[in-house]
Amino acid sequence: MSDENTKSLIFSVKNLRKSFGPVEVLHGIDLTLRGGEVHAILGENGAGKSTLVKILSGFEALTQGELHISDGSGSSQRLTLWNNAIAEQAGVVLIHQEFNLAEQLTVAENIFLGNEINGRFFLDKKTMRIKAQEYLDVLRSDIDPDAAVDQLPVSAKQMVEIAKAQAKNARVLVLDEPTAVLTQQESQVLFELIDRFRQDGVAIVFISHKLDEIKQIADVITVLRDGELVGSYSAADLSKDDMARLMVGRELSSLFPEIPKVPDASKVVLRVSDLLLQGSSEPSSFELRKGEVLGFSGLVGSGRTALIETVLGLRNSAKGNTGRVELRGERVNFKQLSVARSKGVAYLTKDRKGSGLLLEKGLVFNFSLFSLHKISRLLIDTKQEDVAFKKAVETFDIRMKDKSIVAGNLSGGNQQKLLLAKILEAEPSVIIIDEPTRGIDIGTKSQIYHFIAELVASGHSLILISSDITEVIGLSHRVAVMYHSQISGVLEGDGIEEHEIMRYATGLKNKPSHHDQLGSGTSNA
Amino acid sequence: MPKFDLKTAGPFIALVVVFTIGVLVNDAFLSSGNLSNILARSSFIGIVAIGATFVITAGGIDLSVGSMAAFISGCMILLMNALMDTIDSMVAIIILAIIASLGIGAVAGLINGLLTTKAKIEAFIVTLGTMGIYRSLVTYMADGGTLSLNFTIGDVYSEVYYGVFLGLPYPVWVFLAVAVIGYVLLNMTVFGRHCFAVGSNESVARYSAINVDRVKTATYMLQGVCVSIATIIYVPRLGSASGQTGILWELEAIAAVIIGGTVLKGGYGRIWGTVVGALILTLIGNILNLTDAVSNYLNGAVQGIIVIVAVYLQRGAWRRD
Known part of the structure; x- marks a missing residue:
């Protein structure tokens, strides 16, 4: 080599x-x-x-x-x-993580930005267009050189950046x-x-x-x-x-900790039946057992987050939805996230910065926001709040320069740990975490995996949505795979394997019927 | 030891500066009559501005407060005059009017709140609309003229504005009470925290199990109740209401909030800052009355300059390079 x-x-x-x-x-x-x-x-x-x-x-x-x-x-x-x-x-050309494209200009104009070809008086648009087409052809890309960049998907924008790099030789x-x-x-x-x-x-x-x-x-x-x-x-x-x-x-003792076995596969904590998502024709059903990690895999946009957020009432279900959600055998309607929380269900959003933390607020403020009801009667007990925060900093190993900084000044990994501490402070028994390790270094990843293992070991039940297949495989007892806003398959035991997951995720394989899957033959706890 | 924070201390420093100017300008400024007059006058805007602090902290805005005050004044006067025929006790009539006033304020706030949260119309537009509606309603009720409170009741009711307890007029005590309650509510309760969170980032608030619509609606209701409290102590002052009542109160209230260090885009609010802001605005008007150096007609201009300078200092733009 x-x-x-x-x-x-x-x-x-x-x-x-x-x-x-x-x-x-x-x-x-x-x-x-x-x-x-x-x-x-x-x-x-x-x-x-x-x-x-x-x-x-x-x-x-x-x-x-x-x-x-x-x-x-x-x-x-x-x-x-x-x-x-x-x-x-x-x-030497750098392609930034956040692209450096003039969104309103066309693909060809971007490729030659700052590097324009001049005609006698004006820009030689025709040559630039032809050349741009050549670069794109070399990349075997079918992007139209006349398309406006702001209309392109992310992957195409990256392609334009690469073509631009080519133009600069x-x-x-x-x-x-x-x-x-x-x-x-x-x-x-x-x-x-x-x-x-x-x-x-x-x-x-x-x-x-x-x-x-x-x-x-x-x-x-x-x-x-x-x-x-x-x-x-x-x-x-x-x-x-x-x-x-x-x-x-x-x-790293090992990236993935030992996940304890599900004590009793017949104990169902959360059962979702025939829930119809917006933009989907097929309803989805699944169940979560006590002490289980149920992984949700699938390609980006396959509807994993949409399914969970619909269950939790954060999104509306499709019109004519007849599905039902049962928690410990009792039918529930999570109209508000506060209803879910009061019944012991917590959700960690994948959008850490947009929906998870108030970046310009302090750490304690963020930490207690989801569990204020625990520490207040008429007024908030700030002493109790401080004690709880100190404890969480230790438990979750949140590292910061000092306590008075705002959440936005924490590193990504520590923000994620703070977010985890925030939702766990409400003492939920059913925890749904969405992309818990995105953009996080491997050391912190491993820490988060160990938290997950400890949670299941202590009787919590967990749903893990992740685009990281190894993570889903390494942590889950069962894996539900989604394709086109529906669950295309559920894998268990030795069946949890990367290629098999990809077959379901890409629609190559599909469950025979949506009725008898995910824990048929089990009963409520 | 808490470190010195210009943003927190700024409004208080400004108050001291304006006060000092007042002392230098005219000897009459320091007379107890003048000082208690300043406090009493600032209580109207101050109480309304405390309500506005909640609305703005939670990311909203309410432009309808001045018109609402005029409308509630008109309703109170019409109600009291009408009750003269059926109820003998003046005190009972006044108490009924006060209860009605609080009810109208709360409902008016509820309407603003529901239109912004359920109908999903921007708060600026909703309250611009209700501002016009209430103003027009009171003009209609007065038939283009002035609604006057019956003198017999007015005599009894005037005690609420002119009465004195421990050397201070009643309105000042009401102002203080509203400020203390407002402070506790905003800074020490779950509701207050939720106001900060909603104003800071609605999506985060929603994912933190906060009922965003309810919090926002509650701030508008609180604003309505504050307007009604201000009206309750305002009506006995003049004993009348017209299309001109409460004009520009919304701007003065917002100005007091902003001078006090609350951020207009939400997520950051200070009750004591607002109280100081209201005092500064009233002081400026008072000082201009006591001096010949600047025409009293320039009151609005001076207030405008103060607001702009206050925000400039708070943003810390002067600190960059």
């Missing part, structure tokens, strides 16, 4: 240091990017990946260090001046978490594309939290931890466990 003679060295940094004010955040990083290699950069949140990437592409100045670039003839040139313009000239392509916004299928399309760039001799820097993606496409893996270089490794030599271990810097 990494036969150095066949690949011309393109770009290297030595002893790179970066300080913001008096604080040094990168402590001497060495990195060598070679043409024809996919170089993954791995690290927990806050390890310094984003800063490194910004420096590589000239968006941030480096405080100290050397940059060398060579065109393949063997002679290396040291760069003394480095900024965004020089970087682009050298062919990219030799080093830096992709900052490109798959975070893509579905699994779209990610595969992107990987094929990356592979073609690799064959063309482009050096690719790839940042992702998803270890299996890195395993799939990286040639070289560089691991950062707390701004230090842990090392660069050949991807073939590292297993996913190795990667996790190097990132975290300690042995």
Whole structure:
């Protein structure tokens, strides 16, 4: 794989240091990017990946260090001046996590933005259009160069960014978490594309939290931890466990804890029968047993969140819905989330920033918002509130500079732990968590998995919605798979397997009929 | 020790500054008659503004308060005059009118609340509409002129405005009581927390099991009740109501709230700031009356400048580079 003679060295940094004010955040990083290699950069949140990437592409100045670039003839040139313009000239192009596109302009106009082709007097629109079409053809993309960018789906916008990089003749392509916004299928399309760039001799820097993606496409893996270089490794030599271990810097006892068995499969806590979702023709039914983790898998937009939010009354069901929801054998109607809460059901939203936490409010305010009824009669007992908060900080290992910061200033992982603490403070017995580890580093992920295990061990019942298949497989007793706003299948025991899940998720397989599935033959507790 | 916070202390500093100017401008300013007059006058806007603090904190706005005050005044006067024939006790008539006033205020607030939450119309538009409706209704009730309270009742009722307890007029005590209750409600109860949460981010509030519609409607009802309390102590002052009653109260109330440090977009409210804001606005009018340096006709201009400067200072825009 990494036969150095066949690949011309393109770009290297030595002893790179970066300080913001008096604080040094990168402590001497060495990195060598070679043409024809996919170089993954791995690290927990806050390890310094984003800063490194910004420096590589000239968006941030480096405080100290050397940059060398060579065109393949063997002679290396040291760069003394480095900024965004020089970087682009050298062919280093960064594709941001949040795209840098002019939404109102067309695809072709975006591809040549800042790089326009001039005719005699005016812009040569025709040539740019033809060229744009050529770039898109190379990418085997069917995007119309005349389409307005704001009308395009996310994956197409990313494609436009890549075409734009081509127009700039990219030799080093830096992709900052490109798959975070893509579905699994779209990610595969992107990987094929990356592979073609690799064959063309482009050096690719790839940042992702998803270890299996890195395993799939990286040639070289560089691991950062707390701004230090842990090392660069050949991807073939590292297993996913190795990667996790190097990132975290300690042995992860195991990413997935032991999940205790369901004590009694006949004890049903929550039963949903024939619930008709908006925009769906087939009703959905499922049941959750006491002490169980019921996973919900499916592609993005398959209706997992919609199903749960309809059960909880956060969304309206379809007109003519005749379905019913039973909690511990008793029919319930969760008109308001407060009704669900009073019956011991809590929901952790996947939209941490939009629906989960008040980012400009304090930590204690956020923490107690879902459970104020517990600590107040006429007035709120703020002493009790503080005690509960301190306890939660310890239990959930919420790390913060000091107690008085606002929730928006916590790191993503700590926000997620605060959100978990917030809903668990209401002492629910049925807990529904939606994408609990999205955008979170592996150390915090593992912590959250252990919380889940402890919850089921102590008799709680849990529904886990996740787009991370390994997470669903690693934690669930049973897995319900959704496709087109209905449950296409339920897997159990050895049947829980990635390919099988994908078959149901993509509609290749479907349950025989929606009536007898998910716990037929069981009775209420 | 809590660290010094300009945002909290700002309105109080401004109050001290304005007060000092008053002392320097005219010797009569410090007379007990003038001071108690200032406090009594500020209580109308102050009480309305305390209600507005809840509405604005929860992310709403109520433009109808001035018209509502005029409408409730008119209703109270018509009711009291009508009851003269059937009930002998003046006190009983007044108590009935007060109860009716509170009821009308609560219902008017409920209507504003339901239109914003259930009919999902922006609060600005709903209350702009009800503002016109109430103003027009009171003009219609007075047949374009003035509704006057029967003198016999007026004599008894005037005690509510002119009466004094422990050296302070009754309206000041009412103002203080409303402020204390408002403070406790906003800062120490679940309802208050919910107001902050709803104004800060409705979606988060909903996912935190808060009944957003109910909280918002409750703030409008609270506003209506505050308007009615202000009206109850306002009616005996003049003993009349017309299409001109309570004009621009909504702007003064909102100005008091904003000067006090409450954020107009919601999620952040301060009762004591609002009280100070109301005092500052009244003080300015009073000082302009006592001096020849600036024409009294420029009262509105000075108030406008104060609001803009207050918000500028609160945003901390002057601190950037």
